[in-house]
Amino acid sequence: MSATIPAPIQEQADDLRRQIDDANHQYYVEDAPALTDAEYDRLMRELHALEQDYPALVTPDSPTQRVGAKPDAGFPEVEHAVPMLSLDNAFDETELRAFGTRIAKPLKIEACALEFCCEPKLDGAAVSLVYERGQLVHGATRGDGRTGEDITSNLRTLRSVPLRLRGSDWPELLEVRGEVYMRHSGFEALNERAREAGDKVFANPRNAAAGSLRQLDPSITATRPLEFCAYQVARIDEAREQPTHSANMALLRDWGFKTNPELSVVTGIEAVIAFCAQLGEKRDGLDYDIDGAVLKVNALSHQRTLGFVSRAPRWAIAFKYPAQEQITRVRDVEFQVGRTGKLTPVAKLAPVQVAGVTVSNATLHNMDEIRRLDLRIGDTVTVYRAGDVIPKVVGVQTDKRPNDAQAITLPEACPVCGSGIEQIEGEADARCSGGLYCGAQRREALKHFASRRAMDIDGLGVKLIDQLVERELVKTPADLFKLECETLAELPRMGQKSAQNLIESFDKARSTTLARFIYALGVREVGETTAALLANHFGTLEALMAASEAALVEINDIGPIVAAHVRAFFDQPHNRETIEDLIEQGVTWPVVEIDAVDAPLKGQTWVLTGTLETLARDDAKAALTALGAKVSGSVSKKTHALVAGAAAGSKLDKARTLEIPIWSEDELVQLLDQHGARS
Ligand SMILES: NC(=O)c1ccc[n+]([C@@H]2O[C@H](COP(=O)([O-])OP(=O)(O)OC[C@H]3O[C@@H](n4cnc5c(N)ncnc54)[C@H](O)[C@@H]3O)[C@@H](O)[C@H]2O)c1
Numbered sequence: 001m002s003a004t005i006p007a008p009i010q011e012q013a014d015d016l017r018r019q020i021d022d023a024n025h026q027y028y029v030e031d032a033p034a035l036t037d038a039e040y041d042r043l044m045r046e047l048h049a050l051e052q053d054y055p056a057l058v059t060p061d062s063p064t065q066r067v068g069a070k071p072d073a074g075f076p077e078v079e080h081a082v083p084m085l086s087l088d089n090a091f092d093e094t095e096l097r098a099f100g101t102r103i104a105k106p107l108k109i110e111a112c113a114l115e116f117c118c119e120p121k122l123d124g125a126a127v128s129l130v131y132e133r134g135q136l137v138h139g140a141t142r143g144d145g146r147t148g149e150d151i152t153s154n155l156r157t158l159r160s161v162p163l164r165l166r167g168s169d170w171p172e173l174l175e176v177r178g179e180v181y182m183r184h185s186g187f188e189a190l191n192e193r194a195r196e197a198g199d200k201v202f203a204n205p206r207n208a209a210a211g212s213l214r215q216l217d218p219s220i221t222a223t224r225p226l227e228f229c230a231y232q233v234a235r236i237d238e239a240r241e242q243p244t245h246s247a248n249m250a251l252l253r254d255w256g257f258k259t260n261p262e263l264s265v266v267t268g269i270e271a272v273i274a275f276c277a278q279l280g281e282k283r284d285g286l287d288y289d290i291d292g293a294v295l296k297v298n299a300l301s302h303q304r305t306l307g308f309v310s311r312a313p314r315w316a317i318a319f320k321y322p323a324q325e326q327i328t329r330v331r332d333v334e335f336q337v338g339r340t341g342k343l344t345p346v347a348k349l350a351p352v353q354v355a356g357v358t359v360s361n362a363t364l365h366n367m368d369e370i371r372r373l374d375l376r377i378g379d380t381v382t383v384y385r386a387g388d389v390i391p392k393v394v395g396v397q398t399d400k401r402p403n404d405a406q407a408i409t410l411p412e413a414c415p416v417c418g419s420g421i422e423q424i425e426g427e428a429d430a431r432c433s434g435g436l437y438c439g440a441q442r443r444e445a446l447k448h449f450a451s452r453r454a455m456d457i458d459g460l461g462v463k464l465i466d467q468l469v470e471r472e473l474v475k476t477p478a479d480l481f482k483l484e485c486e487t488l489a490e491l492p493r494m495g496q497k498s499a500q501n502l503i504e505s506f507d508k509a510r511s512t513t514l515a516r517f518i519y520a521l522g523v524r525e526v527g528e529t530t531a532a533l534l535a536n537h538f539g540t541l542e543a544l545m546a547a548s549e550a551a552l553v554e555i556n557d558i559g560p561i562v563a564a565h566v567r568a569f570f571d572q573p574h575n576r577e578t579i580e581d582l583i584e585q586g587v588t589w590p591v592v593e594i595d596a597v598d599a600p601l602k603g604q605t606w607v608l609t610g611t612l613e614t615l616a617r618d619d620a621k622a623a624l625t626a627l628g629a630k631v632s633g634s635v636s637k638k639t640h641a642l643v644a645g646a647a648a649g650s651k652l653d654k655a656r657t658l659e660i661p662i663w664s665e666d667e668l669v670q671l672l673d674q675h676g677a678r679s
Pocket residue numbers: 023024027028033034035036037038040041067068085086087119120121122123124125126127142178179231294318
């Protein structure tokens with residue numbers, strides 16, 4: 001050891017401090033960490049080691065001597081009567097045993113006889129609550145440990161923060177410390193909403209909790225799924241002091257605070273080690289993040305004897321579990337097709353251990369998320385994994401981007417079935433448009449098709465559909481009607497009689513209504529009501545299939561997104577083929593009377609003749625039908641108009657004789673366009 005510090009060492013220390021100060025600011029003030037915890041911890045250990053070798057380096061403003069970061073200017077400052085400290089860490093059993101030995105000595109007790117209170121280390125934000133005569137009067141963040149931010153109004157919005165204590169017999173003064181955190185379920189939902197609204201997405205529940213607490217508008221905090229769990233009594237009337245920390249926790253429970261259910265009192269450091277192992281096993285099953293276990297000497301008299309060092313109590317230690325965030329590289333991005341056709345980009349990663357599990361895939365949600373992250377193939381990324389939630393990419397280190405990094409583009413065709421990809425404006429998710437055909441969507445499509453309010457196929461339950469799909473007996477809904485009694489009878493738990501019944505159910509289901517049929521197709525966002533609306537408006541399936549987006553949005557209650565879904569569905573050749581196949585299999589419905597109000601050509605009969613140049617004959621027919629007209633093959637006195645193409649013959653003559661209006665193809669096109677009826 002030397003008293004004079006070599007210049008390179010001083011520079012190295014200064015550099016580490018700068019990096020750590022920046023990281024602290026981003027973590028504690030911005031709630032958007034720039035480093036993973038593992039990287040941060042490595043920098044801190046390096047600085048610690050330097051300071052140990054050169055004690056003259058240690059200054060009061062070194063990050064090793066301080067907690068957190070200076071509070072943000074947005075809130076009034078609060079001085080903590082009792083400082084809010086950090087915790088020393090132990091990363092393995094040896095370090096835990098060393099802790100046991102270290103504290104046993106000044107207490108003049110054998111480490112094996114020492115009582116500990118063991119608790120999960122909730123990964124959220126520390127807060128302090130002050131109660132006077134049972135009423136909540138102040139709430140603050142930890143800040144730099146001495147000075148925190150006054151966030152009383154925000155904390156009052158949390159249901160798990162008692163505004164007044166339960167029961168009676170309250171102390172004059174009570175200061176409670178605890179963690180504000182977010183459960184996985186709440187965090188996912190919050191980020192999902194933020195993604196849809198284009199708002200800030202949080203990297204992990206800890207940042208989400210800290211960020212939500214430090215909103216300047218308490219009504220925003222109120223909407224965030226935050227919980228408070230108490231873990232320490234910092235101040236209490238002398239008369240109410242308890243002998244142990246665990247007795248304090250029991251007192252807090254009586255007064256209405258939540259304490260962690262895993263909390264447990266054990267004797268001896270070996271039992272502490274066992275607790276850490278057991279909690280580690282449970283970690284993935286918990287609905288909230290823990291980054292370790294906190295092990296506290298239980299007797300408060302012992303705590304007082306042990307006291308504090310600069311930034312942490314001597315009487316407690318945090319046993320750290322493997323980090324939930326790691327750095328790795330994205331080798332490729334693949335698109336997976338979900339049961340409803342949704343395309344999810346999945347990052348293929350260089351395998352990495354995250355919280356004890358090897359991770360080689362991580363979800364990227366959708367193209368918006370890829371743009372938000374600014375991710376390319378080849379990038380170095382931060383991956384987060386917690387509980388049994390799917391790992392996700394939460395950050396990209398763009399400064400490490402290689403020159404050959406590749407942009408990620410949406411595929412043009414579904415990787416499962418080759419149908420076109422539908423990406424509707426205003427919707428974040430891209431989808432396979434082959435709803436009736438796509439292997440990935442088969443199961444869901446069939447379940448929906450057979451359901452009671454759709455085709456109502458009695459006896460065709462979910463389990464049976466699974467069997468039919470697994471054995472590849474059915475690929476599209478049309479295949480259902482091709483099933484033979486013998487094939488069905490051979491399925492497990494079927495038999496001749498049930499097979500026969502099922503065949504009868506198919507026969508019965510063949511006669512349906514247009515509304516049910518449209519609903520059964522499973523077009524996105526076309527529920528029963530919309531299906532009925534479409535059936536009544538168009539009257540025939542042909543007319544609906546031919547309707548343009550413009551014609552669709554003209555209908556009351558049909559918005560542009562539904563119109564786009566309908567159009568994309570019928571534009572997909574695979575879907576059209578399946579529909580034709582269904583009709584070939586004998587699916588029918590009675591003619592529908594079209595709503596008068598919605599159909600401009602209602603009650604009119606039109607005739608087409610000659611060769612049409614720009615419109616296919618079928619399209620012209622469908623478009624006219626879509627507008628409510630009947631298209632007939634022959635001219636009579638009842639004919640409203642005749643559309644005459646090139647080389648028109650006898651029908652044109654007859655129309656002239658009967659003085660029926662004669663339209664050119666151009667005029668027809670104009671009419672159709674005027675009503676948006678051309679596809
Ligand atoms: N990634 C980054 O850039 C970055 C920056 C700063 C800090 N960090 C992370 O934060 C750690 C240091 O932060 P710290 O000083 O807040 O210490 P800490 O989080 O490791 O430990 C102290 C905190 O533990 C919490 N805690 C949870 N359960 C508890 C319980 N049952 N009893 C007592 N306390 C409990 C309290 O909030 C307390 O403030 C680093 O090791 C690193 O993981 C990361």
